[in-house]
Amino acid sequence: MSATMHVPTTEAELAEAIASTQAPLAIQGGGTQGVSSDAGSALSLSGISGVTLYEPGALTLVARAGTPVADITQMLDEEGQRLAFDPRDLRTVLGTDGIPTIGAVAAMNNSGPARVTAGACRDFMLGVRFVDGQGEIISNGGRVMKNVTGYDLVKLLAGSHGTLGVLTEVSLKVLPKPDMTAVLLLNGLTDADAVAAMSDALGSPFEVTGAARAQKGVDGHPVTMIRIEGFEDSVSYRLANLKERLGRFGDVAVETDQARTKAGWAWVRDCEVFQGVSGNLWRVSVKPSDAPDLVARLAPDNALFDWGGGLVWMVLPPETDPRAQMVGVSGHATLVRGQGYGRFQPEAPGVAQLSAALRKKFDPRGILNPGLMG
Known part of the structure; x- marks a missing residue:
């Protein structure tokens, strides 16, 4: 990648930069994720902010694409609101700096532990503005959830990693912050029992908002975490009932200290368990019921199960490819940190054909993050 980085400060300047170039462009937000294409001149959206x-x-x-997530979080917090999908900040485990931006969050469909019940980033996106691969400015969606269009570009752009267009503005639905958060802790379970307990909790009527498990927690022992949020009286009622329900899996501890519950879920969200651990960091999406056997076959030193076991993070030696162990397992693996493999798992032929057709439509010259997603 070129050492020179272009940082446009307006949407019009960005459109002109894309329209006037024939060279590939490596698109990035705040430079925190390390996921832009390795080919092309660097183009940062950090200057289009506010x-x-x-x-x-x-x-x-x-908000404009380059707006720091921290600025948005602070603004929402002052009004007792939040981004319900709770995007991850992986700078600690990726060894990157920079500032997370809302455009990058949307482009990556970056969603934290609450996704299992609240939904993903794309589910809260109401509208987008972006510049396509020919330098055309396109707007789609609106500021209401019922906006209807013939072509849902909002969903297409979410998770496209800048390969279909360069986001310049995102419209989002936000939600009130809960009055209280409580966490149930189950210690010492096997992976299979932990997934069973998380599935039971998520299938209960007690409105669980997070279910995660680390093979080695902060104290080095297995810990399974179930989160409940809401009004204090409601949380207390659901907490007592869910604790009784999960008692068949073993002893259940309760944490209601708000600072500790917040820190604990930030630890899960940002994969802090892998801080300082060398190797390739993988993000594996599977059915929760398949997760324990797959992890047993790969035998990482530690594994972090999120989304009730539907998402597993693990650090593996460079010679270990989890995709080779997923024959017969429905799911996919993404290389988040490391080398030796493509970042994204190759798509099935039909999906790959559709993806290529979309890229050809929105980026016919193939200049936006070329090669990043296939």
């Missing part, structure tokens, strides 16, 4: 609209009563926010 919240353009915030209506707390309508639970809507519109």
Whole structure:
């Protein structure tokens, strides 16, 4: 990648930069994820920044792509609101610096532990503005959830990693912050029992908002975490009932200290268990019921199960490819940190054909993060 980075400060300047170039472009936000293409001149969206609209009563926010997530979080916090999908900040385990931006969050569909029940980033995106591969400015969606269009570009752009267009603005639905958070802790379970306990909790009527398990927690022992949020009386009622329900799996401890519960889920969200651990960091998405056997075959030193076991993070030696162990297992593996493999798992032929057709439509010259997603 070129050492020179272009940082446009307006949407029009970005459009002109894309329209006037014939060279590949490596698109990035705040440079925290290390996921832009290795080929091309660096193009950063960090200069196109600022919240353009915030209506707390309508639970809507519109921000330019380069707006720091921290600025948005602070603004929402002052109104007792939050980004419900709780995006991950992996700088600690990736060894990167920079500032996470909302455009990168949307482009990656970056979603934290709450995704298992609240939904992903894309589910809270109301509208987008972006520049396609020919330098055309396109707007799609709106500021209400019921906006209807013939072509749902909002969903297409979410998770496209800058290969279909360069986001310049995102409209989001936000939600109120809960009054209270409580966590049930089950220690010493096997992977299989932990997944069974998380599945039971998520299938209960007690509105669980997070279910995660680390083979080695902060104290080096297995820990399974079940989160409940909401009004204090409601949390207390659900907490007592769920604790009784999960008692068949073993002793259940309760944590209600708000600082500790917040720190504990940030630890899960940001994969802090892998800080300082060398090797390739993989993100594996599978059915929860398949997770224990797959992890047993790969035998990592530690594994972090999120989304009730539907998402597994693990650090593996460079010579170990989890995709080779997934024959007959429905799911996919993404290389988040490391070398030796493509970042994304090769798509099935039909999906690959559809993806290529979409890229040809929105980026016919093939200049936006070329090669990043196939």
